Amino acid sequence: MLVNAHLTAQWVNHIDKLSDEELGKVPFGLIKNDWPPSLQSFVSRAVELGEARFLEPSAELVSKKMALPIAWCQGLTPKKQLELEWVAALVADVCNTAQCKRVIDVGAGVGHLARLLHRRYGFTVLGIDCDASHLPKAQERLQHSGCTENIHYFTLKVDDSAATLEKVRHMLINCPDHVPCTCGEEYKSDKELTTKNRYVLVSLHGCGQLSPGLVRLFHALTELEALVCIGCCYHKATQLDNYFPLSHELASLGDQWLSPDTQYQGLRLACQELRDTWAPDREPRHLLFRALLEVACQKYGLPWKKSRRHMARHSQLSSWDAYREHVMKDVHCHTSDERDTWCSILNRLHTRHQHQLPAVRTLTLLRQLLQPCWEGMVLGDWACWSGARLVAAFPSARSSPRNIALLLARQPPPQQAPPRL
Secondary structure: OOOHOOOOOHHHHHHHHHHHHHHHHHHHHOOOOOHHHHHHHHHHHHHHHHHHOOOOOHHHEEEHHHOOOHOOOOOOOOOOOOHHHHHHHHHHHHHHOOEEEEEEEEOOOHHHHHHHHHHOOOOEEEEEEEOHHHHHHHHHHHHHOOOOEEEEEEOOOOOOHHHHHHHHHHHOOOOOOOOOOOOOOOOOOOOOOOEEEEEEEEEEEEEEOOHHHHHHHHHOOOOOOEEEEEEEOOOOOOOOOOOOOHHHHHHHHEEEEEEEOHHHHHHHHOOOOOOOOOOOOOHHHHHHHHHHHHHHHHHHHOOOOOOOOOOOHOOOOOOHHHHHHHHHHHEEEHHHHHHHHHHHHHHHHHHHHHHHHHHHHHHHHHHHHHHHHHHHHHOOOOOHHHOOEOOOOOOOOOOOOEEEEEEEOOOOOOOOOOOOO
């Protein structure tokens, strides 16, 4: 809405004059003196509003984070290793404050976090995941971990329904007693964790509606002493009602500025990459190429089907010819003439629209400026609604851009001032 109202030819002309290096500095506050006042004002205000989203881990958490032993890193990417090190330290700190020795890991996957929490800190962990295919993989990895008695995996789709509530409560009631083992002996807590049958609820990258659902689950189950939830994929919601906005502060503003379509597009924008990893030399070209591919599929019926998670690598975005050849690998053609026809259609589309690259370049910049504003608004909305604090679970650099945790506790966790959102 805001972009559509201000994306003028004057803005495009000025932004098109920037080098890729200069373009990458604009989300950090670069403003040119010769820009029109409207563009200067937009960039200044967007940077100011988005700054609250960029939290960093507290000094206390930094001091408690420990690197993973090499033997524990098998099958983990450096990014995943880093996230696990930080999140495990945060969860252990919350458990120590709440005097809990039991953790529920929702979205446990194949059990990386569950195993780390037990092996390093000695916690009993219930790992829950909605994907049944993860269960045998988690069990197999557990068998090779050296200690199998105090980690228990379940398959369950977690939401805030009454049925889920009863199933989780049944799990907690029937959780096996802790079996004495040597895991966690090196972790010296300054408190004796004596609270029995009490749990800390954890979710690393709870997708879409899972994050608000876990807040409701936390309030419904008195066995839960604290919640540590890092959300992601904010736009993956079956419906926006009862999902966003949730706080009275935001909902009271009404639809005059936050229509359902604007909400959805904003939620998509909120879960995109951060300014630190933005690649202004590649993204505009990639966005234009993807748009041309979409037109070819929808308007001309190009029989293309994505066959890879990451559709195109950097080298395949270096030029239109490289991108087109990459796309055609996923287009089934019966004859060489048919292939030539599709290539001709793609080339005509590129010739017709390549002049729009400066406008696309401007659009990607505006999206990058608005990304932290939207993510800050989503997180701030959830925090106001739930009473949670927002803390940085790990640095966003070299790890996932979704690094902000909602932290709720019946006993307050270590103090960290909430950001001004």
